[in-house]
Amino acid sequence: MEEKTNASTGASHQYSSEVVVLTSICNVFTCLIGTFGNVMVMVVMLSSKKLRSNHNTAFMVNLALCLIPICCYTLPLMVAKIMEGRVHGGSLTRSTMWVVYMFQVILHQVHIQSICIMALNRVVALRSPVVFRRMLRSSVVALQLVLIWISSAILWLPLTSISCDFIAYTVTIRIRNASLRKFHVLVTYFTPLIVTIICYVFIYVKLHQRRAGIVALQTREENMTSASGEGTVSDEGTVSGEGTASGEGTASGEGTVSGEGTVSGEGTASGEGTVSGEGTASGEGTLSASKPATAETVGSCRRWEEEASRSVFIISIFLAVCSLPHTIIHIVNCDCLDTWLLVHTLHWLQFCLDPIVYVVVSAEYRKGFLQRLRRLSRTLSFYSDQMRNQ
DSSP states (O other): OOOOOOOTHHHHOOOOHHHHHHHHHHHHHHHHHHHHHHHHHHHHHHHOHHHHTSHHHHHHHHHHHHHHHIIIIIHHHHHHHHHHHHHTOOSSOHHHHHHHHHHHHHHHHHHHHHHHHHHHHHHHHHHOHHHHHHHTSHHHHHHHHHHHHHHHHHHHGGGGGSSEEEETTTTEEEESSHHHHHHHHIIIIIHHHHHHHHHHHHHHHHHHHHHHHHHHHHHHHHHHHHHHHHHHHHHHHHHHHHHHHOHHHHHHHHHHHTHHHHHHHHOSSTTHHHHHHHHHHHHHHHHHHHHHHHHHHHHHHHHHHHHHHHHHHHHHHHHHHHHHHHHHHHHHTOOOHHHHHHHHHHHHHGGGHHHHHHHHHOHHHHHHHHHHHHHHHHHHHHHHHHHHHO
């Protein structure tokens, strides 16, 4: 590997003090909220049987897993290097920052590709439910996750063996070949973002068509029900008229109508089948008694499925908004350090947004999150009381 050289920006330019203070405050909040929030995401989703049984949970846990090291390790070191470079410029060595940078970009690539794969899975679920059911097997989900991590490492580790500059002060890497740099940015950032956007546009169109079809079907059923109801009323009027004409017909009509009374009254002897029929009825009663629990469970799983898909869609929007400016300045080689730092602060902001989106969008996750917070509060108060008593 050729020796990497610092660009002229490191020595001749400095960040302005106002921008450093502003971005440092923002990045500290990003680190704190991102670390706590993503740890809570893993705890809540892995401890809840209801959430853990859904295939989306594996990918959402993977999102949190790749963001925790960024928020608690790589991002604080990057912010420290920016502040140190402005004041001292020395204790965090260039080789250390190189490792930190590679670790962060690989983890961020895992984050981007996980969102892209979740969008593709949703498209498969709408296009071919049979294929999607096969994809729900744990071995297939595990294979997808492994491929995400391997492909993310493959996209960034080869940069250690090509001609590029690592600028320790700005904590960025610059491929010297302009065409190769643009191609790398296209593959690592633009392609997953474009695929994700296309998938969600397709999902929106399909769901809109499905809702329109359901509304049309419900309207048709209501019209048929009202039409059949009018026909039944007219038929009953005819039967009662006939019964009025002949008293015997009325009696037999009563026998026919009160079939249940006839069955229970006529034959205790003849009605073993009747008793078994009543057993069937009681069986149906038992089933209907157990149906609410089953329906509630199924409804809860479907609700979590919809909430997870909606959450990932919102996260993908934040990903696009935060990553596009960062991607563009890597293509155009922005030389203004303050702009560079502000754009990177916006890019780093996305690392703490996932847990906030889950709490706001998903009622199922919010319920588990509040339960864990209450349990954590009781545990902390218990230990604090113990320490006071000692």
